[in-house]
Amino acid sequence: MRVVICGGGAIGASIAYFLSRRGAEVVVVERAGIANAASGKSGGFLALDWCDGTPVEALARRSFALHASLAEELADDFGEWGYRRMTTFGAMASAESSLRDFSGGRGLNWLSEDVVVYRQLGTTETTAQVHPGLYTEALMRAAEAHGAKRRDGEVTDLLSRDGTAIGVAVDGEDIAADAVVIAMGPWSILSSAWLPMPAVFGLKGHSLVFDTGDKVPAEALFLECQDEDGSVHSPEVFPRRDGTTYVCGISSQSPLPVDPAQVGPDDGALERLEAICRRLSPVLADADILARQACFRPVTQDGLPLIGPVSGLAGAYAATGHSVWGILNAPATGEAMAELILNGASTLDLSAFDPGRLRAFDAAELG
Ligand SMILES: Cc1cc2nc3c(=O)[nH]c(=O)nc-3n(C[C@H](O)[C@H](O)[C@H](O)COP(=O)(O)OP(=O)(O)OC[C@H]3O[C@@H](n4cnc5c(N)ncnc54)[C@H](O)[C@@H]3O)c2cc1C
Structure with a gap:
């Protein structure tokens, strides 16, 4: 056939x-x-x-x-293709000290001090990349x-x-x-x-890939944080086996271009995502950015x-x-x-x- x-x-x-x-x-x-x-x-x-x-x-x-x-x-x-199991955490950038730190002190010291890990979302049995x-x-x-x-x-x-x-x-x-x-x-x-x-519709998301070497362990993070203008964002952070760290966030309903090769970022979206990342982690603040990109996920x-x-x-x-x-x-x-x-x-x-x-x-x- x-x-x-x-x-x-x-x-x-x-x-x-x-x-x-x-x-x-x-x-x-x-x-x-x-x-x-x-x-x-x-x-x-x-x-x-x-x-x-x-x-x-x-x-x-x-x-x-x-x-x-x-x-x-x-x-x-x-x-x-970089398959590996990961531990996954939910975290929040907050000055609120009543949030418990669920990281058990492991590895997450690469995040800024005001980022608190409030929940473990997955283990190496249940999450991977x-x-x-x-x-x-x-x-x-x-x-x-x-x-x-x-x-x-x-x-x-x-x-x-x-x-x-x-x-x-x-x-x-x-x-x-x-x-x-x-x-x-x-x-x-x-x-x-x-x-x-x-x-089938397209929903746009933006992402950055940082060159972080071995400074970020195999721990995925789902974060809640506020922009400088007060808007709330939920960036997702996935350190990869190749020594890069992928971060996505800032979704939009921008129209889908007919030609896939014409997909590009919304004005200012990557700059906002970059500013969030640099505040979230001194490692990301110091790292070179290897890719700045946008793409559409297909939804029904x-x-x-x-x-x-x-x-x-x-x-x-x-x-x-x-x-x-x-x-x-x-x-x-x-x-x-x-x-x-x-x-x-x-x-x-x-x-x-x-x-x-x-x-x-x-x-x-x-x-
Ligand atoms: C920011 C972001 C983060 C995501 N993170 C995750 C994640 O962590 N885990 C997860 O499971 N999913 C994730 N997703 C969702 C996932 O990426 C998509 O669901 C998946 O990639 C869709 O794959 P696809 O093959 O259906 O479509 P696509 O990857 O869009 O591929 C469709 C292909 O069709 C081609 N094409 C279009 N028109 C024509 C034509 N006329 N003739 C020939 N070819 C054509 C295009 O060039 C394209 O290569 C994420 C999505 C986004 C936007």
């Missing part, structure tokens, strides 16, 4: 890997470079049980286990080792005949397929012009991803809208999509993610 995957983010690359491992002929079409968007610029934080009690619980738990096994199986051959861009590229290389092809170019249409998907148009050329997967992150909204897809109307067949067009599938957990949930999405496309059903129950639960977006609404 020949499957064309539209989009080379963490979701597209993971589907490509699991499909090609099972013998499918796979083509990944990517318009702006593998992992150029959120899958290269996000936190890569992973949690076993933070989705418990929601419809995403089984997907997240299976993904958390797959992240560990994929790192063990593939990293030696396809380039390691990857470098998302390196994960995505390695999974794509592993897929290629099983015969998958990457194709640079923009998908501009989905081709169909008698109610069945038969391929895609890429920069004016038709590519035939038995199945087509829409995995274009927030740009999946554009596919609403080609097939009856529910809406009900907050749940779209994973499954698109109703009304046989052979068309969606795998998008993973919101804040797209890196965590990429492996089990890939595994389940491969089973669904090749066997007609997946081991994991995908009914909560059925794209048919939401009405199809009318592309005319884009204006």
Whole structure:
């Protein structure tokens, strides 16, 4: 079976890997470079049980286990992607002395004195991380080792005949397929012009990558703090195995540019994030900044991803809208999509993610 995957983010690359491992002929079409968007610029934080009690619980738990096994199986051959277990804390920048320090005095002395750790959110049993861009590229290389092809170019249409998907148009050329997967992150909204897809929106986040060497231990932090103008922020801090520390924060509802390569920061957002970081930690205050970036996470109307067949067009599938957990949930999405496309059903129950639960977006609404 020949499957064309539209989009080379963490979701597209993971589907490509699991499909090609099972013998499918796979083509990944990517318009702006593998992992150029959120899958290269996000936190890569992973949690076993933070989705418990929601419809995403089984997907997240299976993904958390797959992240560990994929790192063990593939990293030696396809380039390691910084997978490691972490301890995770909630902290607050506050002069309030009644807050207890839950750090147990371990490691967190790299933070400023007024940052208090008030809660342990995860242990090395329940929280972990990857470098998302390196994960995505390695999974794509592993897929290629099983015969998958990457194709640079923009998908501009989905081709169909008698109610069945038969391929895609890429920069004016038709590519035939038995199945087509829409995995274009927030740009999946554009596919609403080609097939009856529910809406997918983009929510922007900004991030900085600091060169901190070995000064920050493997401890993730979810912080609450105030800007100089009094506005409250919730930066997330993820020190990585490669000696960098990733910090994201300052979300916005800025419009999604049609071309993924045109995504840039909002005016002043990175400067505000940098000022917050420099106040939070003397280590961050002294560190060089290696990357200043912004990206959009894909969200749906009900907050749940779209994973499954698109109703009304046989052979068309969606795998998008993973919101804040797209890196965590990429492996089990890939595994389940491969089973669904090749066997007609997946081991994991995908009914909560059925794209048919939401009405199809009318592309005319884009204006
Ligand atoms: C600031 C921030 C921090 C985050 N932190 C975390 C985290 O710690 N843990 C976690 O699990 N998740 C996190 N996320 C969420 C996660 O990054 C996303 O859910 C995930 O990356 C989405 O992956 P994707 O493959 O669906 O989309 P994307 O990464 O957006 O990839 C879509 C791809 O499709 C391509 N494309 C678009 N249009 C076309 C076209 N017409 N033809 C061909 N290709 C096309 C794009 O170029 C892009 O490469 C974070 C998100 C943000 C914004």
